[in-house]
Amino acid sequence: MSTSWCTTVVRSAIRSSCRSSSIRRGTTPVAITFDSPLTAALGAATPTQRKRFEDGLGLRTVGDLLRHFPRRYLETGSLTRVADLRIGQLLCVVGEISECQQHRYTDRRSGRPAFRVEATLRTGGPSLKMTFFAKHQKMADWHADRVAVGNRGVFLGKAGRFRDQWQLTNPQLSIFGMADDEEDSAVQEVLEFGDLYPIYPLTKGLQTWDVARAVKFARSVIEPIVEVLPDRIREDFDVLGIDDAYEWVHRPDTRDQVARAHHRFRFEEALVTQLVLGRRRRANRELAATVRSGGDGTLLAAFDARLPFDLTAGQRSTGAEIEADLARPHPMNRLLQGEVGSGKTLVALRAMLRVVDSGGQAALLAPTEVLAQQHHRSIVTMLGELAEGGTIFGSADGTRVELLTGSMTKTQRTGPLSRIASGEAGIVIGTHALLQDQVMFADLGLVVVDEQHRFGVEQRAALTDKATAPPHLLVMTATPIPRTVAMTVFGDLEVSTLSELPAGRAPIQTNVVPLADQPAWFDRIWQRVREEVGKGHQVYVVCPRISGDEQEAGQVDVVDLPDPEDPDDQAPSAAPPGAAAVEEVVERLGAGPLSGLRVGRLHGRMAADEKDATMRAFAAGAIDVLVATTVIEVGVDVHNATAMVILDADRFGISQLHQLRGRVGRGGLPGLCLLVTGADAESPARERLDAVASTTDGFHLSRVDLEQRREGDVLGASQAGRRSSLENLRVLRDEDTIVAARAAAEGLLDTDAELAQVPELATAVRDLELSQQAEFVDKS
Structure with a gap:
């Protein structure tokens, strides 16, 4: 294929007129905004294509489409230069079909007839083989018509080698003359771009140029996009403006423009998230809670005296942090994380005993009966005779430790419910059964949630609401959490970490x-x-x-x-x-x-x-x-x-x-x-x-886990591969961005707690607080 032919196509495509940038119903122009239905940006798309955008890609509005960012960018110089190929290289080439053959064979798995169409694409460099498979003759004929000898078009796919021949794997293609326009619009979309062409996440039946075309049209008709970030923040943290960000993410000229656009969107997401968490931390500090200073501390002292070992340095320092929190007049909200076997239960028990010494009760919520029973056995064993107390809440003689699970019969539950309500039970351990309406506490002062990621917001609230005043909250996890995850996912909690193992733990x-x-x-x-x-x-x-x-x-x-x-x-x-x-x-x-x-x-x-x-x-x-x-x-x-x-x-x-x-x-x-x-x-x-x-370093493994599973269950999703609620941020990759955004959020809240001076940003924060993502932020 001659270079002059390619040049002619490029010039012809650039001369082609763009579609109208206005939409009318009758004679009245209709304003297109971020919240407009996606159909406003799809123009003449068929119902099938619209369904693919909406159901296949999950896009419902014009804003959804514009936030559907490319996953990578192709250097469009490869349109005419494919002489230097490497396996796995993504190619977008203009070429002509020089050979095409159709073969019938028997599918080994089904035993039924099947078809494949093999074609050879002649380019400005090496020829590329392409293979298309079909289950029936009609589909094979359709493939053969598209890649008939002499047809020319744009082909997008990966370069590969098979039997010493270069091939184009799983190609997307658009053949000249098979579209409604005189010059195929997909070809035009590719050739009108500069040095970089966006490659979008796709669904079956959509090509990357279908998305690029829709994005281009949406950008041309949408009303001016509201700038969420105040000028001072953008200047202080070197963040791109919103219009340039959308232009550069969808139609960049250089890789640097792509990087700056991505940084803008990641910073914005991080800032809004950190503002939500920062407001929650400050709101919590405004709540009034009962001070649990430990009274005379006789029960905790008696427990410490019977321990057959010394506390680790980490257990002592973490215990001091928790004691300081319990002594303040607002609720503690602390995350206790630590390696498997680091002694988190012991730290939690000492906090519970301090609350009992203060005249209150403590409840430990476990996700399974096996774990609840294990906690009950181990705590009773650690307390020994101190678990035999029977006075209200407890004394130096001990406190009653009660177990409540869903499998207990009504008769079995009667006694524990009575002792919990009267205050005879100072420590209560249970499963979701603790959340039921008939469970009432005399004075619930501390809630400990074990393996917190297994409980939702409503479940935690159902237990904390049983207190007459907001109780202190300690959540525990044995899944080590990297710093940026703690800042992003648990940003409304103070974090304590136990990293050392007690003496006696073997390798x-x-x-x-x-x-x-x-x-x-x-x-x-x-x-x-x-x-x-x-x-x-x-x-x-x-x-x-x-x-x-x-x-x-x-x-x-x-x-x-x-x-x-x-x-x-x-x-x-x-x-x-x-x-x-x-x-x-x-x-x-x-x-x-x-x-x-x-x-x-x-x-x-x-x-x-x-x-x-x-x-x-x-x-x-x-x-x-x-x-x-x-x-x-x-x-x-x-x-x-x-x-x-x-x-x-x-x-x-x-x-x-x-x-x-x-x-x-x-x-x-x-x-x-x-x-x-x-x-x-x-x-x-x-x-x-x-x-x-x-x-056996759990903190190292947690980072590997995040890198491989892209947040995964650390962010509350299952391990089945579903995406996290973060759209653009990745908590490891974007660590510096998250740290900067938290600093910016704290600065804004220090001077303007209600965000009255930044109304657009305040709206974004309220939207996140009210959206389904608020549950994610709350660690559901």
């Missing part, structure tokens, strides 16, 4: 067992389990399923996310079937490799008394091997358990694997964790497992 060796590479190692796993039991120790075996495809409540298979920079990389629609299940594994192990050992089972479908009995038996050494779901993930503390086998470990996220292995090595004995997987080497799943095996 945990973690090994990946790659069955895809070494299938014979499966037998060695169970030999290793027998060796541990032979030494008098106990073992956990963790499965992602209860039975068949039935999952544990709250457990979601990890699905590897697509690469946002790769338009051809799509996440699978669901996790593959056939994961290891507790019921089947128990039977298989008991009758096979672990025959003769005492093998127990534990999962969320079991009755509460059965689960409690199983955990007690395991803790007492009456069970050698406990096959369980993730109900043992947190809080379970059996010192004689030294090994854990996690089957189908690639089904779990990094943080969850780190939590699970923290159940072993707790009694001073070295721990062993085997991550069993069938995932292929070099796969994302194996990368996750190798990361867990390489370190």
